[in-house]
Amino acid sequence: MERPMFITDIQGLSMKDHEDVFMRETNSGFSLIELVVVLGIIGILIAIAVPTTNRSILNLSSSVSEFEAHVRMARGNATGRGVHYRITLHADSYDVDRLHLSGGAWVHDPAFSVQTIDLPPNVTITTGVGKSFEFNSRGLLQPSVTGTPAVQVDIALHDSKTGQTKALGIWPSGQIIGS
Numbered sequence: 001m002e003r004p005m006f007i008t009d010i011q012g013l014s015m016k017d018h019e020d021v022f023m024r025e026t027n028s029g030f031s032l033i034e035l036v037v038v039l040g041i042i043g044i045l046i047a048i049a050v051p052t053t054n055r056s057i058l059n060l061s062s063s064v065s066e067f068e069a070h071v072r073m074a075r076g077n078a079t080g081r082g083v084h085y086r087i088t089l090h091a092d093s094y095d096v097d098r099l100h101l102s103g104g105a106w107v108h109d110p111a112f113s114v115q116t117i118d119l120p121p122n123v124t125i126t127t128g129v130g131k132s133f134e135f136n137s138r139g140l141l142q143p144s145v146t147g148t149p150a151v152q153v154d155i156a157l158h159d160s161k162t163g164q165t166k167a168l169g170i171w172p173s174g175q176i177i178g179s
Contacts, residue, residue, distance in 0.1 A: 059120045059122060059123055059159060059161075060123055060157060060158075060159040060162065060164055060166060061166070063119050063120060063123045063157055064157055064166045064168065066117070067094065067117075067155075067157065067168075068168070068176050070087070070094070070096055070117060071087060071170060071176060072176070073096075074087055074096050074135055075135045075139045075174045076139075077098070078135040078136060078137055078138075078139055079135075079137060079138060079139040081137075082137045083098060083099060083100060083101075083109070083137060084098075084099040084106040084134050084135060084136055084137065084142060085097065085098055085099065085134065085135050086099055086106075086132050086133070086134040086135075087132060087133055087134075088131075088132040089125050089128045089129055089130065089131050089132065089155065090125065090129065090130075091124050091125055091129050092118065092119050092124055092125075093116055093117060093118045093119060094116075094117055094119075094125070095114050095115065095116050095117075096114070096115040096117070097109075097112075097114045097115075098112040099134070106134070106142075119157070122159055122160045122161045123157055123158070123159050123160075124157070124158055124160065125155060125156070125157055125158075126156045126157070126158045126165065127154055127155055127156035127167065128153065128154060128155040128156070131153065133153045133170060135174060139174045140172060140173060140174055141153065141170065141171075141172045141173075141174060149172065150172035151172065152169050152170065152171055152172065153169065153170040154167065154168075154169050155167070155168055155169070155170070156168075166178075
């Protein structure tokens, strides 16, 4: 039977025997430095790969989402504040304008500035350019001609880089469809 080895027993051993004794006493595994180096290399590879992803797809979908959010905000503000809000569409931007009643007509409220939202360079409004629509204090689309019912407003945003188009409509009830 072999007895356990003590420090005093090491003196009479050869160099190879010393290595065997010390190797048995160490733990195996990765050191902290090795892990940090590997994580650093992985981080560099990810940083190189991320900018090459196609971000133009995000431009169109985020522009549509932002437009819908502004339309919903204008409708909510119209009902919450008891005033009208008008959204005017341009090819590369759209305006959100708070209105007030003056002389029996809803006109721009000079106490508030018109908010102009610019679209990304490659995104344009193709359907609905030049149109404007207005939410009344009940959150409904205001008819463009008095005495007639309001009609659905159709809008399309186009991304010139990807060739994609997203169409949506705003119902007379103020709801957004087709997103």
